[in-house]
Amino acid sequence: MSRTATGAVFLSALVALIVGPELGFGPITATGRADTRPHTVPQATVMVLVPPFIPQPAPPPPPPAPPRVVAPPRPAAAAAVATGDVWARLRACESPTNGGTRYRGYYQFSQSSWQSVGGSGDPAAAPLEEQTARAQMLAARSDPYHQWPVCWPRAVSA
Secondary structure (H helix, E strand, O other): OOHHHHHHHHHHHHHHHHHHHHHOOOOOOOOOOHHHOOOOOOOOOOOOOOOOOOOOOOOOOOOOOOOOOOOOOOHHHHHHHHOHHHHHHHHHHHHHHOOOOOOEOOOOEOHHHHHHOOOOOOHHHOOHHHHHHHHHHHHHHOOHHHHOOOHHHHHHHO
């Protein structure tokens, strides 16, 4: 190969290295990556037109409701709700976990449970008497075994 041809090959290789990524060939560099270049995604609209003269199939009937399973009543719960010692034991079991989680206060109320029994604001900021009264309201209208699944059995059985 002649000296001129060698120079031309060298020059074209040099141009390919410098300008190549912008033209779509050459080595991939940080400036030549396609994922760093701005691109826009066009918005698409899909319309489904159904002519009125084509009969449409009837919608399927809704599935039958599953059979309702009722838990057997727990006799100890009704007797335990009235005693004050149960609430102290429940509070002692629940309170150590009060560390900024989504459950707050002496009885670890969720915000929705707290509001459902008339509470407002942060449950942990309410006085003990109010938290106990609201916990008793919650236990009276729903299953305390469901509200406090770990600590209620411990509080009732102790």
